Amino acid sequence: MIATGELGVGSQMPPVRDLASELLINPNTVAKAYHDLEREGYISTRRGMGTFVNERETRVVQDRERAHAEELTREFVTRLHELGLSAEEIRSTLEDVLASSPE
Numbered sequence: 001m002i003a004t005g006e007l008g009v010g011s012q013m014p015p016v017r018d019l020a021s022e023l024l025i026n027p028n029t030v031a032k033a034y035h036d037l038e039r040e041g042y043i044s045t046r047r048g049m050g051t052f053v054n055e056r057e058t059r060v061v062q063d064r065e066r067a068h069a070e071e072l073t074r075e076f077v078t079r080l081h082e083l084g085l086s087a088e089e090i091r092s093t094l095e096d097v098l099a100s101s102p103e
Contacts, residue, residue: 002037002042002043002053003065007053008053009053009054009055010052010053010055011052011053012050012051012052013034013043013050013051013052013053015050016030016031016034017030034051038051041054042054077090080093
């Protein structure tokens with residue numbers, strides 16, 4: 001929910017038990033995930049108030065998304081080269097696809 005923007009900076013995370021019930025998983029699994037997210041700086045817990053999305057999440061998520069996009073692009077280009085396409089053919093194909101795709 002943080003990565004997709006469904007929960008923005010300052011948003012309150014669902015309680016562990018509620019989320020576990022919604023996802024039909026063990027509450028300990030959700031608690032561990034929350035612990036990991038807190039350790040990585042995505043969320044913070046305020047005693048008696050709940051768990052909230054941290055401000056830094058936006059930069060962290062954007063950096064990770066950018067790195068993932070670059071990795072996917074490298075794999076894509078490598079596969080197209082393996083198929084025998086030149087850099088110009090790849091560029092042209094990509095431009096055609098982008099031109100015909102809704103944003």
